Structure formats: C-alpha cells, structure tokens
Amino acid sequence: MNIFRYFGERVEAAVSGLVSEGVLPPGLDLSRITVEPPRDASHGDLSTNAAMVLAKPAGAKPRELADRIAAKLAGEEAVTEVTVAGPGFINLRLKPAFWLARIPDMLRAGDAYGASDLGTGEAVNVEYVSANPTGPMHVGHVRGAVFGDALANLLEKVGYRVCREYYINDAGGQIEVLARSAMLRYREALGETISIPEGLYPGDYLKPVGQALAATHGKTLLEMDEAEALKIARETAVEAMMELIRGDLAVLGITHEVFFSELSLHRSGAVEKTLKKLEDKGLIYVGVLEPPKGELPDDWEPRPQTLFRSTQFGDDTDRALKKSDGSWTYFAPDIAYHLDKFERGYRTLIDVWGADHSGYIKRMRAAIEGVTGGEAEFDVKVCQMVRLFRNGEPVRMSKRAGDFVTLRDVVDEVGKDVVRFMMLTRKNDAPLDFDFAKVMEQSRDNPVFYVQYAYARIHSVLRNAAETGSYDLSDAALANADLSCLRDEAEMALVRLMATFPRQVEQAALAHEPHRVAFYLDDLAAAFHALWNKGKDDHSLRFIQADDRDATLARLALIRAAARVIAAGLGILGVEPIEEMR
RNA sequence: GGUCCCGUAGCUCAACCGGAUAGAGCAACAGAUUUCUAAUCUGUCGGUUGCAGGUUCGAGUCCUGCCGGGAUCGCCA
Numbered sequence: 001m002n003i004f005r006y007f008g009e010r011v012e013a014a015v016s017g018l019v020s021e022g023v024l025p026p027g028l029d030l031s032r033i034t035v036e037p038p039r040d041a042s043h044g045d046l047s048t049n050a051a052m053v054l055a056k057p058a059g060a061k062p063r064e065l066a067d068r069i070a071a072k073l074a075g076e077e078a079v080t081e082v083t084v085a086g087p088g089f090i091n092l093r094l095k096p097a098f099w100l101a102r103i104p105d106m107l108r109a110g111d112a113y114g115a116s117d118l119g120t121g122e123a124v125n126v127e128y129v130s131a132n133p134t135g136p137m138h139v140g141h142v143r144g145a146v147f148g149d150a151l152a153n154l155l156e157k158v159g160y161r162v163c164r165e166y167y168i169n170d171a172g173g174q175i176e177v178l179a180r181s182a183m184l185r186y187r188e189a190l191g192e193t194i195s196i197p198e199g200l201y202p203g204d205y206l207k208p209v210g211q212a213l214a215a216t217h218g219k220t221l222l223e224m225d226e227a228e229a230l231k232i233a234r235e236t237a238v239e240a241m242m243e244l245i246r247g248d249l250a251v252l253g254i255t256h257e258v259f260f261s262e263l264s265l266h267r268s269g270a271v272e273k274t275l276k277k278l279e280d281k282g283l284i285y286v287g288v289l290e291p292p293k294g295e296l297p298d299d300w301e302p303r304p305q306t307l308f309r310s311t312q313f314g315d316d317t318d319r320a321l322k323k324s325d326g327s328w329t330y331f332a333p334d335i336a337y338h339l340d341k342f343e344r345g346y347r348t349l350i351d352v353w354g355a356d357h358s359g360y361i362k363r364m365r366a367a368i369e370g371v372t373g374g375e376a377e378f379d380v381k382v383c384q385m386v387r388l389f390r391n392g393e394p395v396r397m398s399k400r401a402g403d404f405v406t407l408r409d410v411v412d413e414v415g416k417d418v419v420r421f422m423m424l425t426r427k428n429d430a431p432l433d434f435d436f437a438k439v440m441e442q443s444r445d446n447p448v449f450y451v452q453y454a455y456a457r458i459h460s461v462l463r464n465a466a467e468t469g470s471y472d473l474s475d476a477a478l479a480n481a482d483l484s485c486l487r488d489e490a491e492m493a494l495v496r497l498m499a500t501f502p503r504q505v506e507q508a509a510l511a512h513e514p515h516r517v518a519f520y521l522d523d524l525a526a527a528f529h530a531l532w533n534k535g536k537d538d539h540s541l542r543f544i545q546a547d548d549r550d551a552t553l554a555r556l557a558l559i560r561a562a563a564r565v566i567a568a569g570l571g572i573l574g575v576e577p578i579e580e581m582r
Numbered sequence: 583g584g585u586c587c588c589g590u591a592g593c594u595c596a597a598c599c600g601g602a603u604a605g606a607g608c609a610a611c612a613g614a615u616u617u618c619u620a621a622u623c624u625g626u627c628g629g630u631u632g633c634a635g636g637u638u639c640g641a642g643u644c645c646u647g648c649c650g651g652g653a654u655c656g657c658c659a
Binding site for chain 2: 032034036037038039040043047049052055056062085086087088089130132169172173174289290291292293294295297300302303305307315316317319320322323324325327329330334354355356357358359360361362382384385425426427429430431433441442443444445446447449450453456457460461462463464465468503504506507508510511513515516519522523526529530532533534535536537542543544580581582
C-alpha cells in the first residue's frame with residue numbers, strides 16, 4: 001500500500017464532499033494537490049497542500065478552507081490528529097496501528113514490495129552504454145551503464161514495460177580504424193613482424209581477432225581487393241568486440257534485450273527513408289552555416305551542405321546531415337534509429353549519454369520532434385564524469401598505448417555490487433569521485449558497506465533467533481505476529497520510513513533518478529542502526545527477548561520486514577544483499 | 583564568444599519535477615556501547631543556498647542578467 005496515494009484519495013474525497021455541500025465550486029483542478037511527508041517530522045506524519053492550492057480558484061481563504069478540509073479528514077479511521085499550520089498546511093498524525101499494519105504488507109510482498117502499476121504497462125525504451133565496438137569497455141562507460149540499468153529496473157518496478165537497448169556504432173570512421181587494426185593483427189598472426197602506426201588501436205585484445213581471421217581465411221585476405229578484405233576484417237572484428245563488450249556488461253550484471261546495429265540502418269535504406277520523411281515536411285535544405293563564434297577550427301571554410309532545420313525546434317543552429325565526401329554524419333542514421341524505436345511502439349524514449357555528448361541533445365530532441373510530429377517523449381539523462389582515486393591520489397590515465405582503466409579492472413578489484421552502488425550515490429548530472437580504497441572501507445563513510453551491514457546485522461539476529469528459540473521465522477508466520485508491543489519511537493521511526501518506500505520508488509521513477517533509491521537505503525540503514533544501538537543502552541529494546549515470545553516475534557517481524565525493504569531497494573540498484581559480513 | 587551542466591555548512595553531498603524553521607555524512611568537540619557482530623550510536627558546533635533583480639500566498643527549486651567551475655562547439659562518435 002502506498003499510504004500517500006491512499007490519503008491523496010481521502011483528501012480528494014474530503015474536497016468533493018465540500019463541493020457537494022456547496023462550500024467549494026465544482027470543476028476544481030485537483031492535480032496540484034500533494035500528500036507528502038512533512039520535511040519536519042514534528043509537524044506530523046503526513047501533510048497536504050490542498051487548501052493552499054484550492055484557495056485561489058475557489059475564492060476562499062487558505063486557512064479557513066484548511067479548517068473545513070481538516071474537519072473532514074478528522075473523521076478518517078487511521079487519523080488521530082489533524083492540525084492546520086503555517087499558510088494552510090494540513091498535517092495528519094496517524095494511529096501507530098496503521099503504521100504497524102504496513103509490516104505484514106511488506107512481509108507478504110517480499111521482493112515485490114514497492115512495486116506499483118504507475119506505468120500502466122506503457123512501453124519505454126532505455127538506450128544506454130552504446131559504446132563503440134572498438135575495444136573493451138573502460139571505466140568511463142561504467143557510470144552510464146549502471147545508471148541506465150538501474151533506471152530500467154526502477155521503471156519496471158513501477159509498472160512500465162521496459163526495453164533495454166544498445167546502439168552499436170558499427171558504421172563510422174572508428175570502425176574503419178578497427179578494421180585496419182585487425183588486418184594488422186591478421187598479418188601478425190600470419191607471421192609478419194608488425195609495428196602499429198599512430199592512429200590505429202594498439203591493444204592486445206585485437207590479437208585473437210587477427211588469429212581468427214588467419215584461421216578462417218588463411219592468406220586469402222592478402223590476395224583479394226583491399227576494400228573487400230577490410231570488410232571481412234571489420235565484420236569479424238565488430239563481432240568479436242561486441243562479444244567482449246557483452247562479457248564486460250555481464251560482469252556488471254547488465255543484459256540488453258536489443259542490440260541495434262547502425263549499419264543495418266544504412267543497409268536497409270532506413271536513413272534515406274527517414275530523411276525523405278523530413279524532406280517532405282520541408283525540414284531539410286542545402287545551405288551554408290554561419291561559422292561558429294569564437295575561435296574557428298583550423299580548416300573552416302564556408303561550404304554548402306545538407307542541413308536539418310533543427311532551429312525550427314529550438315536548436316541554436318541547423319545541423320549537417322552529410323559529410324563533404326557525401327557520406328552520412330553520425331546525426332543522420334541516429335535520427336533513423338530514434339524513428340525506428342518510435343515505430344516499434346515506444347512513445348517514451350530515454351537515452352543515457354556521457355557529458356561530452358550534451359551538446360547533441362538539442363538537435364536530437366529537435367529531430368525526434370520533427371520526425372514523429374511531436375508524438376514521442378524524449379529524455380536524455382547525462383552522466384557526468386567519474387574521477388578515479390587511489391587513497392586520495394587521482395589515478396592517471398592516458399589513452400595512448402591503451403593505458404586506461406577498464407571496466408573489468410574496477411570490477412575485479414572491488415566487485416560488481418560495490419561498483420553498482422557507488423555509481424548511484426550521486427545525482428547523474430553531478431561529477432562523482434570513486435576512490436578504490438574508500439569504497440572498500442568498512443565505515444559509516446562508505447554507504448555501500450553501511451547499507452549492507454544493516455542487512456547483515458538483521459540476518460545475524462535472525463540466525464541467532466533460529467538457534468536460541470523455537471520461532472517460526474517464515475515471512476508468512478511473522479506477518480501474523482501481534483505487533484502491538486512495538487511502541488518505541490525508534491521502532492516507529494523505522495516503520496514509518498519503511499512505509500514510505502513505495503512512494504520513494506515512484507518519485508524516483510517519475511524523475512528518472514535511481515540515485516534516490518540509494519539515498520533512501522542509506523537513511524533506512526541509519527534508522528535501523530539507531531534502533532540497534534538503542535538496544536545496547538536499553539536491553540528491553542533488544543530484538544530477542546528470551547522471556548517474552550510476543551515481543552520477540554513482533555521485533556523479528558519488524559527487522560525481517562526492514563531486511564525485505566533493503567533487499568527490494570538493492571534489487572532496483574542491481575545489488576545483491578549480503579547476509580553475513582565477517 | 584555560443585550552448586548545456588554545476589555552484590547549498592570547513593569538506594563531500596541531499597532536499598521527493600514551487601511548500602513550513604534548508605537536511606545528512608565527514609571533520610572538530612563532548613558522550614554511549616564489556617555486543618542480538620564495539621565495522622555502530624547520541625549530542626554540540628556549523629548557512630545571506632555564488633551575486634542582483636523578477637514571478638508567486640510561498641523560491642535552493644521557475645524566469646532574466648552578471649560572477650565562478652566543467653563539458654562541448656560544421657564533416658569525430
């Protein structure tokens with residue numbers, strides 16, 4: 001149960017009661033009414049702005065209207081106290097029994113706790129990673145990968161039908177470089193001594209590709225037309241690189257449903273078809289762009305080019321679709337790609353990009369609006385850079401000579417779960433520092449540990465209970481425990497926080513911000529650790545009470561539910577909970 | 583120079599797409615805990631939310647202009 005949604009309905013009922021009594025006019029817009037936890041807990045359990053929002057359109061004074069609504073809400077079964085405060089807030093306090101009744105909800109829901117039908121099965125496409133298939137994934141790709149995956153989990157959790165998608169840039173110039181690099185390795189595999197010139201990929205990961213080419217084709221590639229040979233090398237290399245990348249992603253626990261090839265758009269004629277569509281709408285023309293302001297690129301010269309009228313949709317300048325050699329720019333097939341997603345039935349398109357692509361957002365948004373007639377909702381989530389540290393010292397990386405930290409390096413060193421959690425401890429558009437030492441630290445400082453430790457502590461208690469007493473610790477049994485002895489403020493604080501989880505998940509999903517789940521889990525862990533420590537001070541608050549079976553069962557139900565919530569939250573982040581840490 | 587992102591406590595960051603007295607952690611200081619795991623907890627100190635206007639009953643949040651940091655800037659992807 002989402003208590004905020006529930007009371008949102010109760011507030012609406014109170015308002016429509018006032019409408020039928022003639023106190024309020026009919027036809028009021030209720031959409032801006034919110035029911036939230038007040039920022040300051042001393043104000044109560046729930047707070048609504050209904051009176052302030054409705055006052056003006058109803059021609060009423062906010063405080064007076066608040067009093068009328070409050071009087072109606074006071075009759076609610078679960079409510080113990082209603083107050084009107086400040087400019088017209090209505091604050092509700094709920095019966096402890098109402099909060100406690102959420103515990104069996106949680107135990108019965110298990111992993112599904114926090115799930116909802118908010119998305120009503122709507123299809124959403126999340127495109128993330130989409131790293132060029134020119135080598136293994138490096139650390140720069142990790143954040144977007146984790147973010148996109150967690151966002152997909154989050155949207156699924158609240159009832160969207162999510163497609164996780166990867167766009168393979170297998171048609172550009174970098175792929176030509178890859179093909180040439182692979183050819184070189186092929187010669188090497190045939191026994192030639194090679195040196196890798198500047199501009200080609202030097203990494204050892206292309207050696208197996210060269211060997212595979214040699215094994216399959218013998219010396220025949222050397223004898224055929226170079227373009228023909230490069231084509232074969234390219235296909236083999238791209239396939240091998242995608243295998244590499246899929247493996248890297250698997251290490252992070254990421255699986256895409258769709259891998260979409262850029263090349264397929266070229267081959268199928270989808271690019272031409274898409275641009276024809278734009279042309280028919282008068283959105284394409286041949287023209288000369290103004291030179292960019294400020295320092296000019298060295299080789300700049302005015303030149304007529306095929307342009308998309310993205311300025312018509314709010315972009316700063318129109319954008320080139322063809323290179324001077326007549327081939328497509330990156331932009332052209334990308335429009336076709338996004339149209340393809342739309343035509344596959346996705347009305348909500350989410351792209352996860354690195355910060356270095358943020359200058360591309362306006363034109364893509366413009367293109368999608370143009371090509372779909374404004375029918376698609378397009379959101380780009382930009383992930384800022386991750387700065388690597390080792391014991392506070394920045395990790396130096398130079399792209400030359402393959403001297404970069406790979407995704408596998410990081411995961412091998414600290415583990416998948418630590419990487420995933422840490423990547424979500426900052427808002428996506430804020431830079432993130434990742435310190436190899438710090439993320440392994442076992443301290444309050446380290447949120448991964450702190451949350452995992454709360455979960456482990458709970459399981460420690462449960463193990464202890466299983467050994468020392470004859471309790472039925474199944475969720476089904478605990479869900480039937482008499483919870484009335486849970487009265488302490490620390491216990492209630494924990495319960496209230498757990499009960500807000502469904503709302504937190506919904507809000508995070510609507511904002512496309514999975515990091516909120518990570519922050520919530522840190523708060524939840526804090527509430528649990530606080531309760532634990534209170535039991536040190538006051539032994540009557542310990543979870544296991546040898547001489548009080550009812551109290552023990554109630555508390556085991558409480559902490560078991562807390563563990564369930566932590567697991568549900570970690571599940572969204574794609575992190576495995578740990579039952580024992582020693 | 584244009585565009586986008588960021589600017590919140592000494593430090594690292596939140597703040598639920600406009601709500602009440604802006605919250606956590608770290609650091610500092612003062613305490614608790616001989617444990618259901620002494621990897622934890624409690625308290626104190628700490629703020630003109632970069633600056634100046636505007637919209638609003640109400641602004642860290644929206645708008646405008648500055649200041650500062652980052653990213654990016656016709657054919658890379």
